[in-house]
Amino acid sequence: MPNRRRGEISANLDGRDFTLCLTLGALAELEDAYGAQDLGALLRRFAGGALSAGDLIKIIAAGLRGGGNDVGPEEVALMRTEGAAAGFATIVSELLSATFGDSKSEQAPPNP
Secondary structure, three states: OOOHHHOEEEEEEOOEEEEEEOOHHHHHHHHHHHOOOOHHHHHHHHHOOOOOHHHHHHHHHHHHHHOOOOOOHHHHHHOOOOOHHHHHHHHHHHHHHHHHOOHHHHOOOOOO
């Protein structure tokens, strides 16, 4: 079972459940793919909100490998998920949120 505190999420691709995680190795792979100097530059690129289909493929493939799955970008490009393109965007959004934090979910609950 994925542990969000460790940056893991679950995603159903091609009818199979996978765990995805952007480990340090996966993040280094993405830094290299995007020519980012550091994690801050990578985060700024993703925070811009304009991700291409190729970006979704790269991020999901890196997350799958970080989650212990032997899946490359070529295989991800052929996969299907619920919600089609929007479903892939949701997976990436959840993965980035689990990796870099989400200000909404990081806030402490109100004190009664």
